[in-house]
Amino acid sequence: MAVTVAVFMVLLLGTATLAADIGNLMVARDELQNAADAAAMAGAGCLYKRTGCNNTTATEPTWTDAQTAAANFAVPASSAQATNLVQNARLQVVSTASGYWNVTGTPAGLQAPGTFTPGSNDMPAIQVSIAKDGSNANGGVLTILGGYFGVSILKASAVATAVVSRPGYVGKAGLFPIAIPQCMYNNYWNSSTNSPVTYQGTAIPGQTEPQTMGQPYVFDMMSTYHTDKCSQTAQWTSFNIQSAQSASATRDLITSGNQVPLGIGDQTFIQSGTKDTLFQATQACSEPPNGNGDCAYVTVAVVDSVANPGQNQTIQAFACLHIINEVGNGSNAHIVAQMSADQSKCQAANSGGVGPNYGAITPPRLVQ
Structure with missing residues (x-):
């Protein structure tokens, strides 16, 4: 009986670990996506001339200003201004990219400026990547019970792309x-x-x-x-x-x-x-x-x-x-x-x- 209880306790603890830590990972993944979405939207707002983006005299689109706005979105002026938290912490944007995004998917993905002539379906875009996987200052997604099995962090990441255009x-x-x-x-x-x-x-x-x-x-x-x-x-x-x-x-x-x-x-x-x-x-x-x-x-x-x-x-x-x-x-x-x-x-x-x-x-x- 003691052996049976011991075996089932291991299984029970493993099941609890999966339930707690995988659930926590999914919540962190959703929070990461929210943060990436918000940063991409903030960056896209500076693709064209805009008061507050320091680009009112720049040539459009203003790729660098938009990427800077997206990256800076994750750095609050004070803790009171922190939003889009992941596990109650404000994160750094891992990387940003800019270019044209074809809304019909032809070509697919982000196309770098200067590599082709944009068509009517190619919109200026900002892409933001945020990771919480232990490879950067954001750390990893801390486990709740995984430490009992030697797993202290889990990995999660999110990518978001936002566009702007002249209205049709x-x-x-x-x-x-x-x-x-x-x-x-x-x-x-x-x-x-x-x-x-x-x-x-x-x-x-x-x-x-x-x-x-x-x-x-x-x-x-x-x-x-x-x-x-x-x-x-x-x-x-x-x-x-x-x-x-x-x-x-x-x-x-x-x-x-x-x-x-x-x-x-x-x-x-x-x-x-x-x-x-x-x-x-x-x-x-x-x-x-x-x-x-x-x-x-x-x-x-x-x-x-x-x-x-x-x-x-x-x-x-x-x-x-x-x-x-x-x-x-x-x-x-x-x-x-x-x-x-x-x-x-x-x-x-x-x-x-x-x-x-x-x-x-x-x-x-x-x-x-």
């Missing part, structure tokens, strides 16, 4: 109800540097707003009924709702945005009429101190033309517009604005897919 579609509530023509955007956006055109002493014909040397052009946007200059023309849109042409209905869209997702190639309805009250209503949400800032930075649809209101136009891209103020009324009602490429201001809500680089950007998202 914008989800519900992500768009401001004004459309700008492609020719206007061409006046104020430098496609070779993927940034706003800056004032260097040359005035844009038709524009009278004061300019600051070296800063993005400030320009007027007014109804096509009151100007024939493409550098000034914009028009209200009710998105896919042709019946919402009244000023009151469109005023609701200033607050609520588009009611269904809209993507490149979709139709947006260009409203007829000046609707100067909407220009005036925009002041209330424009850049402080002129407004409360709710619409100081908005994502807008870029279309071929707004010269013929009362028709649908095809969305060509999505841009980030900085609304500074609204001035005038009647035939003189206009919005004072700039183009912006600051990702911290231009992250299009509920957006995804891939589109042209017109300043707006999607939120970071995990692909691995």
Whole structure:
């Protein structure tokens, strides 16, 4: 009986060890994945120009800044700021990598910058690896009962990859109800540097707003009924709702945005009429101190033309517009604005897919 009990005690202890330590290992593995996911998302947020990433003048994508942001995410300023703990400890990122990730899997995996020409499905990405396997300062996953069998640590690791892109579609509530023509955007956006055109002493014909040397052009946007200059023309849109042409209905869209997702190639309805009250209503949400800032930075649809209101136009891209103020009324009602490429201001809500680089950007998202 004593021998039988001794044998079964060994089996019982082994079973308890498996249950306790394997369970603990799985919990640590999940915590590692959470930490890797969070670090990759933090790094991806710095792939494009962003306040807080020290890259507002850098060439895009900013691979080094993004990798640094991902690595630094695991080093808290104080213990009170520690999040994504693994076994109640803050970990170091073991390694980071950057490159392009093809969302269709062709090619598969992370492709290093400079080794190929990115296509429409290749998105800038940050990959983060975190290990707790005894080979680095993170140590290993400590066992609970394994020490009785000579096993003091177990090994776990996690890999996460996050991407960002220029939006191919914008989800519900992500768009401001004004459309700008492609020719206007061409006046104020430098496609070779993927940034706003800056004032260097040359005035844009038709524009009278004061300019600051070296800063993005400030320009007027007014109804096509009151100007024939493409550098000034914009028009209200009710998105896919042709019946919402009244000023009151469109005023609701200033607050609520588009009611269904809209993507490149979709139709947006260009409203007829000046609707100067909407220009005036925009002041209330424009850049402080002129407004409360709710619409100081908005994502807008870029279309071929707004010269013929009362028709649908095809969305060509999505841009980030900085609304500074609204001035005038009647035939003189206009919005004072700039183009912006600051990702911290231009992250299009509920957006995804891939589109042209017109300043707006999607939120970071995990692909691995």
